[in-house]
Amino acid sequence: xxxxxxxxxxxxxxxxxxxxxxxxxxxxxxxxxxxxxxxxxxxxxxxxxxxxxxxxxxxxxxxxxxxxxxxxxxxxxxxxxxxxxxxxxxxxxxxxxxxxxxxxxxxxxxxxxxxxxxxxxxxxxxxxxxxxxxxxxxxxxxxxxxxxxxxxxxxxxxxxxxxxxxxxxxxxxxxxxxxxxxxxxxxxxxxxxxxxxxxxxxxxxxxxxxxxxxxxxxxxxxxxxxxxxxxxxxxxxxxxxxxxxxxxxxxxxxxxxxxxxxxxxxxxxxxxxxxxxxxxxxxxxxxxxxxxxxxxxxxxxxxxxxxxxxxxxxxxxxxxxxxxxxxxxxxxxxxxxxxxxxxxxxxxxx
Amino acid sequence: xxxxxxxxxxxxxxxxxxxxxxxxxxxxxxxxxxxxxxxxxxxxxxxxxxxxxxxxxxxxxxxxxxxxxxxxxxxxxxxxxxxxxxxxxxxxxxxxxxxxxxxxxxxxxxxxxxxxxxxxxxxxxxxxxxxxxxxxxxxxxxxxxxxxxxxxxxxxxxxxxxxxxxxxxxxxxxxxxxxxxxxxxxxxxxxxxxxxxxxxxxxxxxxxxxxxxxxxxxxxxxxxxxxxxxxxxxxxxxxxxxxxxxxxxxxxxxxxxxxxxxxxxxxxxxxxxxxxxxxxxxxxxxxxxxxxxxxxxxxxxxxxxxxxxxxxxxxxxxxxxxxxxxxxxxxxxxxxxxxxxxxxxxxxxxxxxxxxxxxxxxxxxxxxxxxxxxxxxxxxxxxxxxxxxxxxxxxxx
Numbered sequence: 242x243x244x245x246x247x248x249x250x251x252x253x254x255x256x257x258x259x260x261x262x263x264x265x266x267x268x269x270x271x272x273x274x275x276x277x278x279x280x281x282x283x284x285x286x287x288x289x290x291x292x293x294x295x296x297x298x299x300x301x302x303x304x305x306x307x308x309x310x311x312x313x314x315x316x317x318x319x320x321x322x323x324x325x326x327x328x329x330x331x332x333x334x335x336x337x338x339x340x341x342x343x344x345x346x347x348x349x350x351x352x353x354x355x356x357x358x359x360x361x362x363x364x365x366x367x368x369x370x371x372x373x374x375x376x377x378x379x380x381x382x383x384x385x386x387x388x389x390x391x392x393x394x395x396x397x398x399x400x401x402x403x404x405x406x407x408x409x410x411x412x413x414x415x416x417x418x419x420x421x422x423x424x425x426x427x428x429x430x431x432x433x434x435x436x437x438x439x440x441x442x443x444x445x446x447x448x449x450x451x452x453x454x455x456x457x458x459x460x461x462x463x464x465x466x467x468x469x470x471x472x473x474x475x476x477x478x479x480x481x482x483x484x485x486x487x488x489x490x491x492x493x494x495x496x497x498x499x500x501x502x503x504x505x506x507x508x509x510x511x512x513x514x515x516x517x518x519x520x521x522x523x524x525x526x527x528x529x530x531x532x533x534x535x536x537x538x539x540x541x542x543x544x545x546x547x548x549x550x551x552x553x554x555x556x557x558x559x560x561x562x563x564x565x566x567x568x569x570x571x572x573x574x575x576x577x578x579x580x581x582x583x584x585x586x587x588x589x590x591x
Numbered sequence: 592x593x594x595x596x597x598x599x600x601x602x603x604x605x606x607x608x609x610x611x612x613x614x615x616x617x618x619x620x621x622x623x624x625x626x627x628x629x630x631x632x633x634x635x636x637x638x639x640x641x642x643x644x645x646x647x648x649x650x651x652x653x654x655x656x657x658x659x660x661x662x663x664x665x666x667x668x669x670x671x672x673x674x675x676x677x678x679x680x681x682x683x684x685x686x687x688x689x690x691x692x693x694x695x696x697x698x699x700x701x702x703x704x705x706x707x708x709x710x711x712x713x714x715x716x717x718x719x720x721x722x723x724x725x726x727x728x729x730x731x732x733x734x735x736x737x738x739x740x741x742x743x744x745x746x747x748x749x750x751x752x753x754x755x756x757x758x759x760x761x762x763x764x765x766x767x768x769x770x771x772x773x774x775x776x777x778x779x780x781x782x783x784x785x786x787x788x789x790x791x792x793x794x795x796x797x798x799x800x801x802x803x804x805x806x807x808x809x810x811x812x813x814x815x816x817x818x819x820x821x822x823x824x825x826x827x828x829x830x831x832x833x834x835x836x837x838x839x840x841x842x843x844x845x846x847x848x849x850x851x852x853x854x855x856x857x858x859x860x861x862x863x864x865x866x867x868x869x870x871x872x873x874x875x876x877x878x879x880x881x882x883x884x885x886x887x888x889x890x891x892x893x894x895x896x897x898x899x900x901x902x903x904x905x906x907x908x909x910x911x912x913x914x915x916x917x918x919x920x921x922x923x924x925x926x927x928x929x930x931x932x933x934x935x936x937x938x939x940x941x942x943x944x945x946x947x948x949x950x951x952x953x954x955x956x957x958x959x960x961x962x963x964x965x966x967x968x969x970x971x972x973x974x975x976x977x978x979x980x981x982x983x984x985x986x987x988x
Contacts, residue, residue, distance in 0.1 A: 570651075575652055577650070577973040577974065578973050
């Protein structure tokens with residue numbers, strides 16, 4: 242930021258030492274200034290510049306897809322990303338999992354009184370970069386300030402809209418016995434990066450969050466195989482929760498091969514130390530695809546040709562199972578259930 | 592966990608995880624076990640520690656050993672064996688004495704008397720904080736000099752030295768607001784109890800055990816010598832086993848050989864970290880601040896002599912039991928909960944009427960379903976499809 246080293250001119254926001262106060266959410270001049278000097282500075286685009294409480298946009302052909310997501314990550318800044326980047330990628334990915342082209346986002350900020358303006362500036366800056374990478378605009382937004390102690394720094398809620406081409410019918414319900422299950426890359430990296438940076442854990446790794454916008458990868462996949470049955474990003478609860486959701490939704494079982502699941506040794510090691518199962522740990526830049534067996538190799542090739550799908554692998558298949566179990570042949574050659582996690586994922590004690 | 596590796600990273604360092612989970616080695620060991628077992632003979636092997644139970648289930652070890660080698664799950668889960676009255680006492684500390692209670696996370700959801708738990712106490716306003724170690728609790732005490740801070744210490748010999756360090760550190764710093772509610776328990780005493788004269792166990796049924804897998808992390812502290820007496824006395828072989836699935840399989844092979852030969856030695860499979868004498872420095876720390884209690888109540892085992900630690904009188908000022916009035920609530924397990932029999936190895940989780948019906952990890956009725964080392968949690972999380980294959984009851988999704 243060019244103006245960081247200069248003494249703030251009279252009337253300008255003190256981006257270096259300043260804090261968000263209640264007036265920044267009051268609807269008065271202070272709020273207008275916050276919007277101008279932080280939000281517009283970074284996110285500027287014609288829709289936002291309209292200056293209304295809404296954005297008016299042209300209606301593209303196709304069906305509209307909409308999704309919303311609240312972001313409350315702690316810590317706000319973590320290895321490989323921050324809440325701003327996550328808020329953009331999270332919603333871009335939710336919309337993209339329909340197979341849609343993602344167009345615009347809205348962003349609602351709930352900021353705690355006393356939050357450093359420098360941090361807000363940094364977060365909005367990384368939202369702008371993430372939106373640019375994903376090729377979307379932030380078309381409209383809102384800011385609220387809550388009293389000190391009533392929030393935890395900043396929460397960001399984003400909503401996205403996209404447009405879906407005819408013929409694409411992606412849904413968890415479509416997983417069918419015989420289908421192949423593909424994951425786009427190594428699992429567990431976001432969750433381990435967050436856990437490692439949490440206060441009190443006293444644990445250091447070089448593992449970075451995998452947060453990334455998946456709409457480009459999805460576009461390449463849909464182009465290669467328009468009849469993808471299921472797409473889903475394994476965020477909270479990790480691969481295990483996502484596959485169980487799909488199994489329940491479609492009334493099928495899923496059988497995995499542990500040896501085929503991409504997993505960085507550093508993540509495996511960190512999970513071992515923390516007493517976690519990597520299958521339960523969140524990803525923020527990975528997706529699971531389920532497609533007909535005869536389409537699997539073509540889809541896999543398209544994924545591997547994209548930078549975010551370089552390590553994609555077929556990890557299992559959908560099977561008939563009225564009881565909807567997700568099971569796995571372990572690396573040792575045994576069998577086990579892959580279950581949803583109960584409660585919070587917490588390290589073992591001895 | 593094995594997995595497709597990312598070449599460079601794997602080359603850069605030792606593969607501490609994958610090398611102990613190699614499928615080829617597992618197959619070789621499995622073949623050796625098949626060759627050694629005598630057909631028609633049952634091998635009941637108790638894995639004392641819940642960590643082993645989870646390794647067995649998570650990696651499907653029982654699929655690799657012959658059917659007549661049966662793993663019997665033991666009481667080695669500190670969360671599971673803590674009896675309801677001690678948990679009631681911890682909740683009372685937080686609710687009635689208004690202390691900051693620092694606890695390991697596993698304890699949070701264990702059901703106490705009157706449908707309470709530490710999680711519910713916290714939701715109702717009690718100051719209960721999750722910590723990863725005793726030293727974290729010490730930090731909480733430093734940061735809150737105006738509040739009483741109690742560390743809810745549980746665990747076998749592995750967690751005891753860190754608690755000892757916290758006590759010594761608190762003494763050295765002159766922290767006046769820190770104390771420990773000590774519930775540390777001892778592995779060899781529990782093994783004596785499991786194998787000893789049935790009369791000592793009241794009318795409780797005993798389980799047949801042909802040999803023990805001993806917890807290697809406990810032996811890293813106490814060594815393997817303490818198992819020599821029970822092994823000789825009750826004529827049962829003990830193998831100190833690591834926690835990787837290949838460790839478990841190799842140890843199983845060692846036990847099978849001893850059982851076949853009618854031997855009852857203590858063998859050490861986990862030579863990477865365990866010696867006969869153990870960690871003398873850790874033992875000295877423990878002896879400095881703790882003494883053995885004459886008797887202590889265990890969930891499942893009842894009152895077991897010489898089976899737990901209390902804080903030495905010289906450190907009474909740091910002992911929550913001296914500082915606060917702690918009563919025995921008389922609280923009991925939830926009606927129908929089979930945790931006590933499961934902890935003795937007499938019943939399997941699927942023998943419990945509550946398993947998978949009213950008792951699930953989301954809504955636990957007993958401690959064995961809560962802890963990451965509990966047998967019920969292992970069955971539910973990794974193994975419940977097995978009952979379906981056998982036409983049993985535990986297969987409900």
